[in-house]
Amino acid sequence: METPIINLPNVFESDFNLPPKVCIVAPGPNGKGHYAQIPADFCVIAVAKAILNPEVRADIWMMTHSHQDWYAEADAGFEGVRIYSYDAAMRVLSSLSGRRIAITFKPHPDLLDPNGGSSIEGVIRYGGTIVGNAIQLAYNFGVTEILLCGADMSGDGYWDGTVNRERVHGNVWIAVSYLNPLLSWLMNQKHIRISTLSQTRLDVPAYRPSDRKAR
Numbered sequence: 001m002e003t004p005i006i007n008l009p010n011v012f013e014s015d016f017n018l019p020p021k022v023c024i025v026a027p028g029p030n031g032k033g034h035y036a037q038i039p040a041d042f043c044v045i046a047v048a049k050a051i052l053n054p055e056v057r058a059d060i061w062m063m064t065h066s067h068q069d070w071y072a073e074a075d076a077g078f079e080g081v082r083i084y085s086y087d088a089a090m091r092v093l094s095s096l097s098g099r100r101i102a103i104t105f106k107p108h109p110d111l112l113d114p115n116g117g118s119s120i121e122g123v124i125r126y127g128g129t130i131v132g133n134a135i136q137l138a139y140n141f142g143v144t145e146i147l148l149c150g151a152d153m154s155g156d157g158y159w160d161g162t163v164n165r166e167r168v169h170g171n172v173w174i175a176v177s178y179l180n181p182l183l184s185w186l187m188n189q190k191h192i193r194i195s196t197l198s199q200t201r202l203d204v205p206a207y208r209p210s211d212r213k214a215r
Contacts, residue, residue, distance in 0.1 A: 008089055008096065011103045012122055016081075016141070019043050023147040023197075024134045025050045025058065027158045030198040031150025037197050037207075042147055045138070047130040049158055050150060051078055062134050064107075064126075066092045083137065105137075116181030128179035129153075135179075135194075139186060145193040146186075153179075153201035176201050 009016075023042040025031065027050040035055040038044060046058035048065070051074045061078050064085040075095055082102045089096060089104045096102040111127035112118045118125055124136045131151045138146050153173045156164045180203045186192045187204075195207040 008084075008093075008102050008104045011083060011105045011137070012140070014103055016083075016103055018138060018141040018143050020143060021145040021147070022138050022143050023149060024131060024138070024151065025053070025056050026131050026148070026150040026152070027053065027160075028150040028152030028154075028198070028200075029157045029159050029161075030152045030154075030200065032159050034149050034197040038147065038149065039209075042145075045134050047134050049074070053159055062130060062137065063088050064130050064133060085133075105133075107133075112178040112182055114177045114181060116185060118182070120182070127175065128182065129173070129175045132175065132179045132182065135182070135186070139190070139192065143192070146195075147207055148194070148196040148200060148202070148204065149198050151196065151200050151202060152198070172201050 021042045023038045023044050025044060025046045027048055043060065044056065044058045045060045045062055046056055047062045049070055050056055051058055051061045052070060058080060060081045060083060062083040066084070066088040075092065084102055084104050086104045086106045089102060105124050108123040108125045110118070110125065112125045112132065120136045120139060122140060124133050135146060150159060153176050154171055158164065183194060183202060183204055187194050194204050196202070196204050197207050
């Protein structure tokens with residue numbers, strides 16, 4: 001029997017859409033104790049291993065790697081929309097058929113510019129980790145408010161006490177230097193509201209619910 005051909009749409013050529021407010025939940029340990037503070041009117045994008053967090057109710061799962069030892073469990077347990085990098089999707093293509101809604105993106109060949117000169121119009125660039133990919137996705141689909149949680153950008157631990165043993169990131173991830181210029185541009189030039197529920201090495205303000213009430 002021939003293997004059926006599975007065509008996964010490119011996110012920029014699909015009918016994918018996002019509401020004005022999103023919360024990007026990453027798997028860093030600083031997120032613990034903050035998940036319940038995610039406002040109910042925010043669409044939740046879980047990135048990487050955060051999809052396995054039982055306290056996070058994700059609407060969307062975004063991935064750029066699909067080889068980790070926890071992937072099979074995550075794959076079996078999530079029924080929502082998935083946004084995969086093209087390479088990650090091709091690695092697990094057979095598992096994406098049928099009931100799963102999967103969309104891909106091909107990253108721009110050039111990384112984010114740490115000097116702030118990269119255009120992200122209609123593209124997603126690497127260099128700012130999966131959190132940076134999710135932020136670029138949100139921008140390109142018209143989001144006006146982005147909330148972060150668990151985007152520590154420090155150390156190698158996860159919220160569940162396990163450790164990423166594939167690399168040693170150090171006290172401050174190098175991705176911070178690529179992502180901060182983009183965040184500054186989004187907040188100051190594009191007037192997108194970006195804040196964080198948990199401690200992070202990124203240059204974004206802490207989320208204050210009182211600010212929402214005042215608007």
